[in-house]
Amino acid sequence: MIYLSIILGCILGAIVGMNVPIISYTYSTYLAIAVIAALDSVFGGISSVLKGTFDLKIFLSGFFVNSILSILLTQLGQKLNVDIYLAAIFVFVSRMFNNLTIIRRHYVEKWSERIGKLKQIKSEDDKTKSNI
Numbered sequence: 529m530i531y532l533s534i535i536l537g538c539i540l541g542a543i544v545g546m547n548v549p550i551i552s553y554t555y556s557t558y559l560a561i562a563v564i565a566a567l568d569s570v571f572g573g574i575s576s577v578l579k580g581t582f583d584l585k586i587f588l589s590g591f592f593v594n595s596i597l598s599i600l601l602t603q604l605g606q607k608l609n610v611d612i613y614l615a616a617i618f619v620f621v622s623r624m625f626n627n628l629t630i631i632r633r634h635y636v637e638k639w640s641e642r643i644g645k646l647k648q649i650k651s652e653d654d655k656t657k658s659n660i
Contacts, residue, residue, distance in 0.1 A: 561602050561613050561620075565594040568620040571627035578634045594620070 569591040576582040598616045605612030
C-alpha cells in the first residue's frame with residue numbers, strides 16, 4: 529500500500545511539475561529552504577518511528593513550523609540584505625544527516641543480525657550433517 533502511494537505521488541508530482549509554470553528566481557530561495565525544512569522533518573519522523581517515539585502531532589507541528597520559520601528567516605534576511613537562510617540550511621542539513629545516520633545504522637544493524645542468524649543456521653546444519 530505504501531509503495532503504491534509513493535508511486536502515485538511521484539507520478540502526480542511529475543504531471544503537476546510539467547504543467548505548472550516555472551517558479552521565478554524571486555521565490556526559488558523560499559521554496560528551496562521550505563523543501564529542506566520539510567525534508568528535515570520527514571527524516572526526523574522516520575528516525576523517530578525507528579526509535580519507537582513517533583508522535584503525529586509533533587511531526588506535523590515540526591513540519592509546518594520549521595517550513596514557515598525558515599521562510600520567514602529567508603524573508604528577513606532578504607530585507608536586511610544578509611543571507612540568514614544559509615544558517616537555516618546549515619542547521620537543517622546537519623539535522624538531516626544526523627537522522628539519516630540513525631536510519632542507516634538501524635538498517636545496517638538489522639542486516640548484520642540477519643546475516644549472523646543465517647551463518648549460525650548454516651553452521652548448525654553443517655554440524656548435523658557431519659554427525660550423521
